Amino acid sequence: MPELPEVEIVRQTLNNKIKQKTVKKVIVKNSNLRFKVPSKFSKILKNQKILKVCRFSKYLLIYLSNENICLVHLGMSGTIHIVNFKKKNLFTNASFYNYPNLPSKHNHIEIFFDNFKIVYNDPRRFGYFEIIKNKIYLKKRFSYFGPEPSSPEFNVNYVSSYLKKKEKNIKNFLLDQKFISGIGNIYASEILYLCRIRPDRKGKFFNKNDCANLIKNTKIVISDAINKGGSSIRNFKNVYGKDGQFQKIFKVYQREGENCKRVNCKGIILKKNISNRSSFFCNFCQKK
DNA sequence: AAGAGGCCCTGATAGC
DNA sequence: TGCTATCAGGGCCTCT
16 A cells, blocks of 8 residues: 555544554454564553654654554555444443444454554555664664655755666665655656656666756655545555545556646656566656 | 565456 | 456565
8 A cells, every 4th residue: 555645644644543542452363464563562552642643754653651662564455444432332231333444354453542443454464563662763773764755865965876876777766765765656656757757767877957856856746645645546545534636646657558648748658567566657758 | 785576465357 | 157367555585
């Protein structure tokens, strides 16, 4: 599912729901995610207040009152759902749930609060949960990551020196989290379209203008996507089950064979396999 | 030592 | 209907 914009949407909606709430109970139904859920996971979360939910790159950071930080990566197919408890039925004395869209399979982790629970669902299990002891360890954890698109560190000096003399193509640079944090396969194609740059162009051919162009359009695409609620393809929704809207204005992603949307461009969108991932681009206006 | 590719896993879809 | 092949929003690990 999720690149930076989608994770940011989850962060916002999750933060609204669980900030200042206290964890009552944790159930790990399946600890075999990409990495094993820590054995002490439930114990560390139980009875802790959620201070806030933050995000770095594609990671959710849930700050707990005991200084631990619960790091969540959604992998390709991870989703978080909120299940509100209805009031107890006086006749049967049983609580029941109010979330018809909760998947029936692959609900691996449940975190209970007073009147609701959050459920982590992940069919492919490429996502994972990790406990970080405190802010110092968090800093270490992300020390090798590059800047985010919105960061002032993502500037012409940084980009031009990084790409200099490199054989690697720009599509792979955009996916490289050591170069820039948070971009994935959808937004890499969308960014390069706005730049009019082919995805297979090598880093060493980028001059300062190209770098400035790349930086500008990266910031635009990522912030537009956040403002549109992310991209909903397959199962992405925010924690309330609402779809994003950015997929409706994709310029190239999953548009193979269709016409270029640029005014007066007669190009066709092509799909090219680069390092085993699909790249989409216009054969006419992405010449560079 | 940079860079490409395999692989972890399930599900949706297409083609026969 | 049912089989098989291909492809998916990520990123760690291995090999050259």
